[in-house]
Amino acid sequence: MRLAKALILALALPCAALAAERNDLQSCYTRNGLADIKPAASGRELVVIIDQTIPMPEDLQRNSWGQIDRFVQPGDRVRLYTFSAFLPGEYQRLVYAGELDMPLQGEVRDDVNMRKLRGLDQCLATQKKAFQSGFGGQFVKGLREARQDIPKSEIMNTLRRVGEDMSKEQGVDERVVYLISDMLEHSDYTSFYAANQIKQLNVGNELKLAQSKGLYADLQGARVYVSGAGLVTDAVKHAYRSGKTMDALNDFWAQYLKASNATLEGFGTPSLSTDLR
Numbered sequence: 001m002r003l004a005k006a007l008i009l010a011l012a013l014p015c016a017a018l019a020a021e022r023n024d025l026q027s028c029y030t031r032n033g034l035a036d037i038k039p040a041a042s043g044r045e046l047v048v049i050i051d052q053t054i055p056m057p058e059d060l061q062r063n064s065w066g067q068i069d070r071f072v073q074p075g076d077r078v079r080l081y082t083f084s085a086f087l088p089g090e091y092q093r094l095v096y097a098g099e100l101d102m103p104l105q106g107e108v109r110d111d112v113n114m115r116k117l118r119g120l121d122q123c124l125a126t127q128k129k130a131f132q133s134g135f136g137g138q139f140v141k142g143l144r145e146a147r148q149d150i151p152k153s154e155i156m157n158t159l160r161r162v163g164e165d166m167s168k169e170q171g172v173d174e175r176v177v178y179l180i181s182d183m184l185e186h187s188d189y190t191s192f193y194a195a196n197q198i199k200q201l202n203v204g205n206e207l208k209l210a211q212s213k214g215l216y217a218d219l220q221g222a223r224v225y226v227s228g229a230g231l232v233t234d235a236v237k238h239a240y241r242s243g244k245t246m247d248a249l250n251d252f253w254a255q256y257l258k259a260s261n262a263t264l265e266g267f268g269t270p271s272l273s274t275d276l277r
Helices: 004-011 015-021 058-071 105-108 116-146 155-168 203-212 243-259
Strands: 044-051 078-083 093-099 173-180 221-228 262-267
Touching: 015 116, 015 173, 044 058, 044 116, 044 155, 058 116, 058 173, 058 221, 078 116, 078 155, 093 116, 203 243
Parallel strands: 044 078, 044 173, 173 221, 221 262
Antiparallel strands: 078 093
16 A cells, blocks of 8 residues: 555656656765765766667677767766657657766865775776666666657657757756667657658758648757768668668758757768767
């Protein structure tokens, strides 16, 4: 009975309150009874979004993980989303949300009980490995569950919904979005395919359509990086993508993101050649 009441109470809480409390990586300060002296976080957040409508080659999967592992530092907040289309069992999910701790320094450190300090240091020394295990496990799972038989890919709607989540967060000054996707929108709003092949985009028309359908997001000034752009499934007749086609795809997303309060910093076609910054 108590459990049922607790669940009802949790479901009644505002979404923002639930999101603010979620941390899949337990704080070392909380674990050691030092939550009252926990240093402020770095203010950085990495948001990783996996498009599960296109299986990524193994080398791109490894490259993507390397990007994330190099970027994440103590004090950073990290979130992982997966998406495909609104089909039974297939929808956007926040599968991981965590924050790494900053180390304790200065006079505050000198005043801490030695036993607690030793436990804190041991926990902090292994926290990155805990992140790699927890986040990394969900990351690999998200990539390997991708299927090429899903008929729709709602990239813009996903970005809009992620932006809504971002607007509810506090304490974040610097955001990076890492989107692992072919970037080929194929939804009820519009499609970047024609005659079962990638079409040559009319960028101006597609941007007007996105605006008319209310598909622009508010990504809170994020820097956006993409891996996998232009990858195609076995169902596409022509695997070749001309430079002209890919330039138009890049141009569309650069302009879409600018209108969505973000900047496109890297567009991997398909491999991202620059590090997340």
